[in-house]
Amino acid sequence: MKETIIIAGFGGQGVLSMGKILAYSGVMQDFEVTWMPSYGPEMRGGTANVTVVLSDSRISSPIASEFDSAIILNQQSLDKFESKVKPGGILIYDTNGITHAPTRTDISIYTIDAAAECARLGNAKMFNTMILGGYLKVKPVVKMENVMEGLKKSLPERAWKLLPQNEEAIRHGGEIIKQVR
Amino acid sequence: MADKEVKLMKGNEVIAHAAVRCGCDGYFGYPITPQSEVMETLMELEPWKTTGMVVLQAESEVSSINMVYGGAATGKKVMTSSSSPGVSLMSEGLSYIAASELPCLVVNCQRGGPGLGTIQPSQGDYFQACKGGGHGDYHLIVLAPASVQEMHDFVGLGFDLAFKYRNPAMILADGAIGQMMEKVVLAPQQPRRTQEELLAQCGKWATTGKGERKEQNICTSLELQSELMEKINERMQAKYREIEQNEARWEEIECEDADYIIVAFGSSARICSATVEMARKEGLKVGLLRPITLYPFPTKPIEALAERGVKGFLSVELNAGQMVEDVRLAVEGKAPVKHYGRMGGMMFNPQDVLDELKDKLVK
Numbered sequence: 061m062k063e064t065i066i067i068a069g070f071g072g073q074g075v076l077s078m079g080k081i082l083a084y085s086g087v088m089q090d091f092e093v094t095w096m097p098s099y100g101p102e103m104r105g106g107t108a109n110v111t112v113v114l115s116d117s118r119i120s121s122p123i124a125s126e127f128d129s130a131i132i133l134n135q136q137s138l139d140k141f142e143s144k145v146k147p148g149g150i151l152i153y154d155t156n157g158i159t160h161a162p163t164r165t166d167i168s169i170y171t172i173d174a175a176a177e178c179a180r181l182g183n184a185k186m187f188n189t190m191i192l193g194g195y196l197k198v199k200p201v202v203k204m205e206n207v208m209e210g211l212k213k214s215l216p217e218r219a220w221k222l223l224p225q226n227e228e229a230i231r232h233g234g235e236i237i238k239q240v241r
Numbered sequence: 242m243a244d245k246e247v248k249l250m251k252g253n254e255v256i257a258h259a260a261v262r263c264g265c266d267g268y269f270g271y272p273i274t275p276q277s278e279v280m281e282t283l284m285e286l287e288p289w290k291t292t293g294m295v296v297l298q299a300e301s302e303v304s305s306i307n308m309v310y311g312g313a314a315t316g317k318k319v320m321t322s323s324s325s326p327g328v329s330l331m332s333e334g335l336s337y338i339a340a341s342e343l344p345c346l347v348v349n350c351q352r353g354g355p356g357l358g359t360i361q362p363s364q365g366d367y368f369q370a371c372k373g374g375g376h377g378d379y380h381l382i383v384l385a386p387a388s389v390q391e392m393h394d395f396v397g398l399g400f401d402l403a404f405k406y407r408n409p410a411m412i413l414a415d416g417a418i419g420q421m422m423e424k425v426v427l428a429p430q431q432p433r434r435t436q437e438e439l440l441a442q443c444g445k446w447a448t449t450g451k452g453e454r455k456e457q458n459i460c461t462s463l464e465l466q467s468e469l470m471e472k473i474n475e476r477m478q479a480k481y482r483e484i485e486q487n488e489a490r491w492e493e494i495e496c497e498d499a500d501y502i503i504v505a506f507g508s509s510a511r512i513c514s515a516t517v518e519m520a521r522k523e524g525l526k527v528g529l530l531r532p533i534t535l536y537p538f539p540t541k542p543i544e545a546l547a548e549r550g551v552k553g554f555l556s557v558e559l560n561a562g563q564m565v566e567d568v569r570l571a572v573e574g575k576a577p578v579k580h581y582g583r584m585g586g587m588m589f590n591p592q593d594v595l596d597e598l599k600d601k602l603v604k
Contacts, residue, residue, distance in 0.1 A: 080422070087249050087424055095249070095422035099275060099360075121515035122421055123508075125592035213249075 061091075061116045063201045064124045066141055068109035069133025074188030077214065078131070079110035081192060085202040085210030086114040094122035107136050114201055131195055135159060152195055152237070161240075169240040170198055177236055185222075186229035193233025204230075246427045252392040253419040255427075256322060256348055256412070257282035259396035260294070264431040266317035267295040269308035271327060274360040275416035276350035279322040292433050302327040306334030306347075313343035313409075314460040316439045316447030318400055322348035324416075325366050326357055328374070335409055336375025340462035342446070342477070344403035346396065347381070348412045350419040353586030361586025362416035362508060367563035370413045371536045378474055380481050382410040382488065383535040385506040389423035391533075397428065404442065406484055413535060415559065417508035417588065484537050491539035492531040495521065499528030501602055502546055503594070504568050505557040506532045513557050515591035516598070527598065535564070543571035553602035554578045557594055559587075577602065 065082065069075045076097050083095040096111045111127075113119050126146045132138045132153040142162045145151050150168045155161075156175035172194040178187045189211070196207065211226055250258070256279045260268060270280045280298060288294035299305035305321045312319035323331065328349045338345055351366045353359035366374075370383045382402050384395045392414060399410040434442070440449060448458050464470040492510075495517050496502060505513040510531040520527035530546065532539050543554070553576055556565035562580040569578045581597040583589050589597075 083422060084249055087247065093249065093422075093424055096417065097420055099416070099420045119423075120518060121512045121591050122417070122423075123512050123588060123590050124515075125590040 061114070061201070062119075063114045063129065063199070064127050065112045065114075065129045065131065065195075066109060066124075066127045066144070067112070067131040067133075068107065068137030068141055071106055071108040073108070073133050075108045075133065076110050078188040078192050079112045080214045081189070081207070081211050082112050082114070082202070083210075084213040085207045086112075088206035088209040088213070089114075089202050091116060091202075092119045094119050096122040107134070109137065109141075129195065129199055131191060133191070138162060150198060152191070152198065154191065165241070168198075170194070170237050171240055172233060172237045174233060174236070177232070183225070186225060189226045189229040190233035190236075193230030194237035195233075196230065197234035197237055248425055248427060249422050250389060250425050251278055251420055251422050252386070252389045252414060253278035253350060254282045255389050255393045255425050256396060257286060258427055259393040260320060261286055261288040261292060262428050262430050263397040263400060264292065264318060264433040265294055265320060265396075265400070266433055267297070267308075267312045267319040268321065269297050269299050269305040269312070269319070270321050271299050271302050271305050271323065273302075273324045273327045275352055275362075275419050276322050276324045276348065278419070279348065279350075292430070294433065302330035303334070306331035306338075309345045309347075310334055310338050310341070310343065313338060313345040314341065314448050316443030316449060318344075318404075318434070320346035320348070320396075320400075322350065324350050324352045324360075325354050325363070326352075328366065328369065332369070332375040334375075335381065336377055336379055337462045338409045339375070339379035339381065340377065340473075340477075341460045342407040343409070343460060344400070344407050345409050346399045346403055346412070347409060348414065351413065351415040353584065359586035360416065362418075362420075362559060362588060363584070363586055364413075364415055364507060364509060364559040365561075365563070365584065366413065367535065367558065367560060370411055371538070371567075379477065380408070380484070380536050382406065382408055382484060382537075383413050384410065385413050385533060385535050386418055387507050387510045387531060387533075389418070389421060389425045392418060393425050393427065402488060406480055407446070408480065408484070413507065415508050416586075488534060489537045489539045489541065490533035491542055492533060493542065494529040494531065496528035496530055496546060498526055499546075500526040500552045501528070501598060502543075502551050502554050503527060503529045503557055503598065504532070504543065504554055504564065505529065506535060506564065508588075509557050509559055512589060512591055513594055516594040519591055519595050520598070525599075525603065532564070538567045538571070540567070540571040543568060544573070547572040547575040551576055555594075555598050555602060556580045557589070557597075558582045559589075560584060
């Protein structure tokens with residue numbers, strides 16, 4: 061098993077922390093893991109992305125030419141990474157702010173309206189875990205119990221009171237994700 | 242999960258943990274992206290409350306390297322870390338420390354240069370680390386980690402080599418290795434050396450107070466009599482030959498039957514190891530030789546591959562072509578040696594390297 065994922069969006073959307081939860085979940089499942097962020101000025105209001113690799117054997121490169129899965133949270137990232145998904149791979153995107161939908165026909169495409177759903181629920185903080193839940197529904201690479209452990213590991217102890225809310229967001233994300241093709 | 246202490250950490254964070262755990266006595270630094278997590282993590286760990294290790298933010302890199310110089314002269318296990326422009330500021334101090342034959346550890350988490358450049362990953366400081374940086378005929382022992390685990394392991398190794406040869410050691414990492422998170426197994430906590438242990442190890446040269454010695458120990462890089470300064474140089478050069486003889490480290494991946502060899506270190510080597518997998522799937526016999534020590538450079542294994550009849554070498558670096566010179570010296574014209582690189586903080590991916598390899602070497 062080897063899964064190479066790119067998560068990309070605006071700085072502040074929780075892109076890096078979503079990757080961190082996924083990486084910790086992989087550790088809990090005894091996978092080899094790499095988490096390679098874009099860093100620096102990109103974190104301050106511009107675009108942010110992180111490449112996470114989960115594998116049951118040694119990971120060669122933490123930097124990939126193409127990805128098994130792409131989780132895309134803004135138009136710039138869609139423009140940049142749509143072509144980098146392997147044929148037969150998956151692309152998940154939030155439709156919020158997307159003006160030009162993906163056009164490829166050789167990959168599976170899903171939408172998840174997590175931004176709108178978070179606005180409806182009045183809780184923007186659950187945005188990234190909801191998206192993560194959508195991804196895990198489509199690609200259950202890690203067991204849910206390990207995701208919950210990974211979530212706990214990636215949060216400071218003072219935020220553990222938010223664990224039930226996040227668990228609910230992950231579950232809800234799995235419900236609202238839709239396959240486009 | 243087993244109870245083994247497996248953590249998910251950034252390379253920079255691991256440097257801090259490894260320093261505390263190997264019994265480091267003092268860290269002196271000044272923040273700079275992309276290595277600032279080293280001192281941040283040390284400040285969070287508060288080792289002065291547990292092992293007694295000193296952690297101090299100096300007012301500049303010039304100060305921090307001279308604090309390291311002072312600490313090293315007393316036989317203490319001291320270190321600093323920085324990124325490219327900060328290491329340039331330390332170069333004078335490094336030359337002094339090397340000339341005074343003192344042990345210390347310096348971490349350079351390289352970023353794109355020259356000048357202030359960018360804050361993204363680069364390997365543009367190979368020349369600076371391996372060929373000088375500071376003035377005069379000296380060398381640093383240079384270790385190039387390619388994983389977060391090696392960032393951890395090379396802190397202890399760097400100190401061991403530095404003390405063994407009384408010479409500064411450098412971990413030459415880059416922004417990618419520093420910022421990346423991977424699984425790491427942390428070493429158990431070692432106590433800091435007691436003063437008795439320090440005297441047993443360093444009493445012949447360290448400035449610990451004259452005590453019962455007949456002569457004072459003096460640590461200096463100044464010798465105004467040229468005849469004597471040449472003798473000092475000769476002694477240092479003999480030490481470097483010994484280091485070259487004994488301490489070259491490297492890793493070979495699929496080199497045994499390879500027609501083409503990629504030579505790459507650090508984060509580039511990680512990327513190129515995926516290139517090797519891709520090439521092999523296409524039936525192209527490519528291997529990777531990864532120098533682990535950049536000084537001493539693993540000349541012999543490269544020479545041996547060239548003698549075996551390898552058809553070409555590609556030196557893949559995040560710079561304009563620096564290590565390629567050492568690869569050429571090792572190959573000595575027995576096969577073509579080409580370079581591929583990106584600069585200024587840009588990175589290549591495994592496919593880019595494969596395309597370049599085919600373009601430059603495979604006919």
